[in-house]
Amino acid sequence: MVLAGTDTSAVTLEWAISNLFNHPDVLKRARAELDAQLGQEHLVDEHDISRLPYLQSIISETLRLYPAAPILLPHFSSDDCTIGGYNVPRGTMVLVNAWAIHRDPKLWDDPESFIPERFGRSGDDLSSQVMPFGLGRRSCPGSGLAQRTVGLTLGSLIQCFDWARVSEKEIDMTEGKGFTMPKVMPLEVMCKARPIINKVLIV
Numbered sequence: 654m655v656l657a658g659t660d661t662s663a664v665t666l667e668w669a670i671s672n673l674f675n676h677p678d679v680l681k682r683a684r685a686e687l688d689a690q691l692g693q694e695h696l697v698d699e700h701d702i703s704r705l706p707y708l709q710s711i712i713s714e715t716l717r718l719y720p721a722a723p724i725l726l727p728h729f730s731s732d733d734c735t736i737g738g739y740n741v742p743r744g745t746m747v748l749v750n751a752w753a754i755h756r757d758p759k760l761w762d763d764p765e766s767f768i769p770e771r772f773g774r775s776g777d778d779l780s781s782q783v784m785p786f787g788l789g790r791r792s793c794p795g796s797g798l799a800q801r802t803v804g805l806t807l808g809s810l811i812q813c814f815d816w817a818r819v820s821e822k823e824i825d826m827t828e829g830k831g832f833t834m835p836k837v838m839p840l841e842v843m844c845k846a847r848p849i850i851n852k853v854l855i856v
């Protein structure tokens with residue numbers, strides 16, 4: 654439970670921040686949303702997340718491109734069944750390649766690009782093609798907690814600090830090997846406190 658809940662959320666946060674560095678326009682829009690919704694006196698808290706749709710879209714788009722569990726967890730068929738036209742005998746190990754589904758050009762426009770706006774379009778139901786927490790009875794029981802934790806942390810970091818890369822180079826987005834899909838190059842950045850920090854953190 655501890656491993657399932659900590660590393661997954663930490664890795665997601667690292668991918669999200671890396672994406673923001675390579676897309677300064679997205680970072681700017683996220684900060685504008687936070688400033689507009691919360692002003693300069695109030696540190697983002699759990700109840701604010703629902704008022705921050707763009708921040709949520711950034712997290713969804715991060716989980717689409719960099720799902721912390723890219724092939725979910727192994728499942729076993731409890732009976733003979735058919736999946737997508739294939740006969741699957743009872744007791745077969747079934748792996749779902751969420752990473753590939755999330756980047757399938759038949760399902761997504763410009764699938765390799767980081768475009769949080771694709772999650773904000775009204776009328777689009779993406780629930781069957783994005784599954785970072787799995788689907789059905791054995792889907793992740795911590796998904797709500799994870800979305801709040803990552804949202805709160807990412808929101809606070811955007812709200813309280815100005816960020817800069819350590820060099821002119823783009824952040825390396827190469828995916829490493831490991832159960833929770835780490836970055837090959839750990840994220841290294843510089844930050845400077847924004848004036849808002851004096852009001853919201855220091856009493």
Ligand code: HEM
Nearest residue numbers: 657658661662721722725726786787788791792793795799
């Ligand atoms: C960004 C964060 C997280 C991601 C991407 C994630 C993803 C997943 C995925 C893909 C599964 C397997 C679902 C399946 O096979 O269909 C899973 C299972 C699980 N997750 Fe998460 N998870 C996250 C955070 C958490 C948190 C915060 C907790 C608890 C505090 C948690 C607890 C669990 C547990 C206990 C299972 C096993 C459920 C079962 O087998 O019935 N996860 N998670």
